[in-house]
Amino acid sequence: MDSLHAIGFYVSAALAGLGGVLLAFLAGHLRRGTALAITGLGLAGIYTSLSAGFAAIVVLVCYAGCALLVARPDYRTVEQATRTLWRQVGAVGAAVLLAALAYAAFRGGFAHATFYGGAFGAVSVGRLLFTHDTLATEAVGGLVLVTLVGAAAAWRRERPREEREGRR
Amino acid sequence: MTVTLVSVLFVAAGLVGLGAFIVAWKRELTASLTGLPVMFAGAGTAFVGVARFGAATGAPLLGQEMAVLLGVAALSAVGLGIGLAGREGSR
Numbered sequence: 001m002d003s004l005h006a007i008g009f010y011v012s013a014a015l016a017g018l019g020g021v022l023l024a025f026l027a028g029h030l031r032r033g034t035a036l037a038i039t040g041l042g043l044a045g046i047y048t049s050l051s052a053g054f055a056a057i058v059v060l061v062c063y064a065g066c067a068l069l070v071a072r073p074d075y076r077t078v079e080q081a082t083r084t085l086w087r088q089v090g091a092v093g094a095a096v097l098l099a100a101l102a103y104a105a106f107r108g109g110f111a112h113a114t115f116y117g118g119a120f121g122a123v124s125v126g127r128l129l130f131t132h133d134t135l136a137t138e139a140v141g142g143l144v145l146v147t148l149v150g151a152a153a154a155w156r157r158e159r160p161r162e163e164r165e166g167r168r
Numbered sequence: 169m170t171v172t173l174v175s176v177l178f179v180a181a182g183l184v185g186l187g188a189f190i191v192a193w194k195r196e197l198t199a200s201l202t203g204l205p206v207m208f209a210g211a212g213t214a215f216v217g218v219a220r221f222g223a224a225t226g227a228p229l230l231g232q233e234m235a236v237l238l239g240v241a242a243l244s245a246v247g248l249g250i251g252l253a254g255r256e257g258s259r
Contacts, residue, residue: 020186059239078197090192098185105177147244151251
């Protein structure tokens with residue numbers, strides 16, 4: 001990997017990390033959507049610098065969709081009933097997870113192989129998706145269909161009258 | 169300056185940890201839902217890194233395929249979560 005790709009990788013990783021940090025600490029739908037879009041942009045840059053151009057394009061489109069959904073102003077705010085103590089325990093657990101994964105990455109003995117794929121790889125990935133792993137692709141397609149239908153049905157469902165009147 | 173599998177896995181670990189922190193820390197459910205795409209981003213980065221640096225035999229692009237599927241799954245999860253949260257205001 002040449003220096004240009006390496007710089008691209010580290011800059012994109014910093015961008016993705018910045019988006020994640022902003023996502024953790026910013027409030028408001030629009031700001032969170034923007035932070036998620038920054039994360040997606042950084043992730044696409046990481047994939048591009050690792051010679052996965054097709055995955056980068058797909059991920060860019062998917063994360064742009066996520067960002068647009070999160071940035072919508074008209075969905076309800078649902079507060080958790082969890083106490084602050086348990087949220088703090090969860091945050092410490094996330095830190096422990098990070099430490100464990102970083103330790104595994106640092107101490108692991110990995111084989112190094114030469115990469116013979118191209119920079120984009122759409123044909124090879126498409127061949128994998130639609131011939132070798134057709135069942136997995138169809139399963140994910142079914143999951144997406146069920147998810148979108150379920151989300152649309154839940155979105156359009158009328159809330160109970162007393163709930164609507166109680167909120168006014 | 170170079171990139172190795174270890175540095176890719178460090179970035180992946182950071183993204184997974186950050187996503188787990190967002191899921192655990194945010195009080196609002198729709199906000200904590202946004203941690204899922206960040207965790208999926210970390211997993212996808214690890215898959216692509218292994219496909220790029222460590223896949224010696226078999227299908228070397230399986231990691232890229234998994235990254236594509238994880239991106240689609242992230243979009244589905246966010247869509248379902250926002251849909252289940254429902255619309256604000258009277259209709």
